[in-house]
Amino acid sequence: MSGAPSLLLVLAVGVLYSCGFYLMLQRSLMRAVFGILLLGHAANVSLMLTDRAITLPPLLGGPEGVLSDPLPQAMALTAIVITFGVTTFLLALAYRVWLGDGNDEVPDDLEDRRIGRLQEPEDSA
């Protein structure tokens, strides 16, 4: 068992991850959801990287040849469905935020800022 995946496939994974991270870094919730979608794709293609080069579908009784590894496929299949569930849920959340605020942006967390402004306790020095 050896052989690296083809460079183009690796490049495609890299582009998907980069775009996914970039979108996740945005303030707009909708774009963050898009980012998660892209990251899901990237993860699924990553699973494909473990497989050998061009192969036949893992079906028994078909033409003779090297079958592709079914295990990463089964994992990716699960991942696709779960990503779908997560995306839908996030969309519903973004929708509610929009209903409440009139926009779909992530505001800064006030409580976090308050923690950041904590002072050193008096008796420490």
Added chain:
Amino acid sequence: MLLPVILALHAATAVLLPPLVRLLGARAFLVASLPPALSAVWALSRSPGIAAGEPAEASVPWVPALDITLDFRVDALSLAMVLLVSGVGAVIFCYSAAYFRSDQAGLARLTSVMVLFAGAMLGVVTADNLFALYVFWELTSVTSFLLVGFDQRKDAAGRAALQALITTAGAGLFMLIGFILLGQAGGTYRISELVADPPVDSPLLPVALVLVLIGAFAKSAQAPFHYWLPGAMVAPTPVSAYLHAAAMVKGGVYLIARLAPGFADADPWRVLVLAFGLATMVIGGWSALRQTDLKLLVAHGTVSQLGFLCLLAGAGTHTAAVAAIGALLAHGFFKSTLFLVVGVVDHQAGTRDIRRLNGLWRSLPVTAAAAGLAAASMAGLPPLLGFIGKEAALEAFLPGHSPELPPLAAGLELAGLVLASVLTFAYSARFWWGAFGDKRAAETDIEPVPGTDAGGEDGAEPRIPRTRATPPSAVFLAAPVLLSLCGLVLGSLPGPADAIAAAYAAPYSDHGKPYHLALWHGLSTPLLLTAVVIAAGAALFRWREAFARLQGRAPRVISAEMGYHLFLHGTYAIALSVTRRLQTGSLPAYLGIILATMLALPGVRLVTALATGEVAVPSGGDGLRLWDTPLEGVVAAVIAVTAIAALREHRRFPALILLSATGFGIAGLFVLHGAPDLALTLILVETLTTIILVFVLRRLPATFSVRAPGWPKRWMVVLSVAAGAFISVSLWLMAAARTAEPISLGYEAAAEQAGGRNLVNTILADFRALDTFGEIVVLLTAAVAVASLVLLNRRHRVVDEPSADEEQIEEEGSRR
């Protein structure tokens, strides 16, 4: 095997004590004294065998998988310590029954924790496994924290307790690393085996020894860690008598004495022990003479004595080892007596300030006598045990006495010992005089020691009245009297102490001159030195006012406590500034930090591995190729172009369409790689997602908001690209480095058994059916959640609270 049972008994008693305290009040301390008393009786009963060189051993499996057992071993050194820890402990517990009032707040907790401490300390001095020793060691730190911080109404108590805990437990961590190194170097964690066969050639050994000594020094309050001990004096007096005289502070001395027979000749053990011990001894004696609080005087004296004990225990010569046992026992008896006497004085006279006490010996004659015996033992007067220990110590450091010590070093130590002994004599005298003596008016009203507490009261009365004190009860007095008599009896009849000392010192070569603890060694140099010490000490006490003026003029060295505060302050300041920078409340910033961390740690490691050639880049043949079929190039191009275009698109619908195109491109990739099931599922899911998105986007504005993200866009691009590159390169290298056959090779046969032809389907529906069921549950949950989120809107559409928050943020944002 009785010892583990006794230890368990301590724990059980600690659990039973709180209800007993409610029933019996302070008299419950008498019950609490039973486990230590039992332990002391057990140790005494085994002492003839132990002194003859047959240690009592016991072993309890603890973590069998890691080969950690609770080994116990009581040899001569442990015997001496058990007698102090449990014997003196039992006496102090009885004393506590008279010291504390039954309505004292938190009494139940105090008794319980004190018994726990007694048990933990017993564990420390009997454990024969480094890990067991460490656990008991830290248990004493934790129980000591609870005992020192006992009075929760006093801020000072909490601070002192924390200071002691941070110092001893923090240094304890160094010690733990040292233990692990020691065990690794020696191939065993049993202390007795390590000492018998020390790994002297291991390059790890010097590091291990330094780390272990750091822990021992902090526990035994050696300079520069000595600041915590006087601070811990806010503890109730019986606690101080037990922890800070007899037991806990001896932990470090014990560890040094325990390891010295094996490691004293290994660098840098002897240098460190002798240097720090000497410094501590002199610093402690010097500052004891400045104190006006009796308890603080005793505490600083303890620091000095601990330095003395450490240097004896660690010197690693026959005579020093004999002296160490003598001094250890002597110190345990006289120092706890002195603490208990301070408790009696404080309790009966209402103060322990030297400047407020005068002529107390008339109303507390028995206490004064006990204190006199103890102070004389501390000063090193015959025929007390302290004298015998000090004689032995002086003998040990006579230049030329032991070939292990170079004459110059021995001479230096001897000079230091004499100096410290003079100071010790002076503060011993000062203690007795301060507590019980008759004073002149000038000495009580104004204590001319600038820097401590100068000029507290005015000197209006020309003739000072004697301090009045109510006579203490017999139980109250029994403890100090008994302990001080121990010093006298063992001093007059040093046979038993010498037997223990000889057994402990047996591993050292005596070079044909065995030394024994005895009152009379003939007209020897140590005796002469003792005479010098007594004369000089008496002179120092006689001209104490002049000496106090001298001390006042001496520059104050930067105290080690300052270092502790600087450390604490620095930690707070760093923590706060890090929090201020990181805790901004911005979600994109947090995500950016996570990505940056991923790049900084594994990312940098990957780059260095590639640069140094540690990880080979796949090349040639199967490893490096552009594509598997040209079609892959087309699909990859579609994926990349649509994904990049989607993130540049600010209108919602075009972005959505581009994303769908990416999804379909990936489905094409799946087809190329022999995964039709994936392609089908993805196409279905993409279609559904697109439809749902259209429904949602229909209501939202046509473009994304273009609010500035708070930090420059190009940084986000750099970060995202770097993170994507890192992940894809790692995946590439990992896939190329794979050597194992896929586990799914056997699936074909299994699928036929299961009656399936499509392997992926068989995995999902048969091999991992439960997973698939879980997946369905996730989908259902998501569906319910989405439905409730969307339908909630139909009934009442107002959820106003977030907007209030929003206003506040805007307001703060403008203020910044």
